[in-house]
């Protein structure tokens with residue numbers, strides 16, 4: 001008998017990535033196998049993002065494309081998951097008759113029940129944020145770049161005036177430290193060398209009913225034996241305390257890379273965004289972080305064309321980019337979102353002007369990145385081997401400062417998931433090219449030895 005297959009398409013942030021792994025795990029537990037060919041799928045899940053309007057439109061046009069597949073495959077189910085699911089709910093079922101169910105981010109752990117209901121003839125819009133959440137660390141189909149992701153805090157209580165996330169991911173809830181450490185140990189036992197802690201405002205984590213904060217949590221995770229690399233995303237500038245900065249200096253396994261969204265270089269725009277910090281405060285934090293960890297690579301998010309943004313305010317953002325010299329930026333045109341406050345602000349910026357500003361940011365950043373990457377030539381960087389390159393005999397990996405690096409694989413080639421040293425030979429704006437300088441550590445059994453399928457599927 002042909003085995004049943006599933007296909008999951010994922011948009012958006014790391015939280016969606018992890019939710020997709022959780023859904024894949026539940027499906028595999030029920031005996032379904034993943035497929036890379038959507039035409040083969042019996043269950044098709046679209047894990048959507050709604051942070052910008054474009055992302056939301058994409059998922060609906062995709063449902064339109066996929067529903068034709070249903071004609072040739074009786075019994076095939078299509079589910080809308082992720083942030084659009086939470087936002088649109090029942091209306092998606094009304095709008096698209098071919099859609100079988102809607103499953104919000106707070107209900108990821110209830111996929112089985114939702115599928116069973118559909119099999120029994122019911123089309124559920126399963127959304128909202130239950131008090132008691134199903135979160136089974138054993139049924140997560142971990143995949144990707146040898147990085148084990150661990151949610152430490154869900155939802156968001158901030159009310160940035162542009163942002164839909166508090167609506168789609170619900171109120172802030174911290175997971176207990178003991179549960180987090182249990183999951184970290186589980187990942188290390190499984191063979192992951194890199195742990196990534198996740199949250200919308202990851203550094204706002206607090207022990208439920210206790211006094212520990214993110215500094216304590218960082219300390220505890222960094223001390224966990226086997227955690228070779230520790231990263232976390234996303235930090236909120238205002239929530240950084242001196243103790244947290246100190247932890248970043250204390251633990252060499254905390255990577256020298258930090259994503260610290262600033263959104264704008266102008267205090268007046270930050271006020272309209274209700275971000276609760278000033279550029280002075282942000283720069284002060286950057287200085288303290290760099291004093292603690294001189295090799296720290298910073299990345300950021302920027303929004304251009306926020307309502308009322310003047311040429312002068314935009315120039316302040318450009319000046320900030322030039323001043324901080326981020327290793328990477330994620331810049332977006334402002335997109336009005338339902339249920340947020342910003343669309344009611346006066347003086348919207350014309351899309352052409354916002355588009356031109358975005359290009360200006362990218363142009364400035366290109367030069368900065370080229371020069372920062374150029375500074376790395378000749379240096380030895382620790383690299384996590386994540387895949388095979390397009391050219392024979394080459395591999396790709398991620399440096400601890402989160403840059404993509406291509407290098408000759410050596411002989412024997414290090415296994416995927418291994419940490420190696422690579423000397424940078426050449427810098428491009430978006431990646432590095434290098435040469436292996438050490439053999440992989442013999443002491444550690446490579447991940448691909450224990451899980452041969454990992455080596456297979458990445459070749």
Ligand code: SAH
Pocket residue numbers: 013051052162163164165199200201234261263301302303332333334335336337
């Ligand atoms: N706390 C999360 C925020 C999620 S949204 C994090 O920092 O990862 C991710 C980024 O999308 C934000 O930092 C912001 O730069 C961008 N973004 C959010 N809402 C937006 C909107 N309405 N228009 C354009 N960009 C937006």
Ligand code: F3S
Pocket residue numbers: 156157158159160163164165166200201236
């Ligand atoms: Fe969004 Fe601001 Fe929270 S950007 S996720 S409301 S911190």
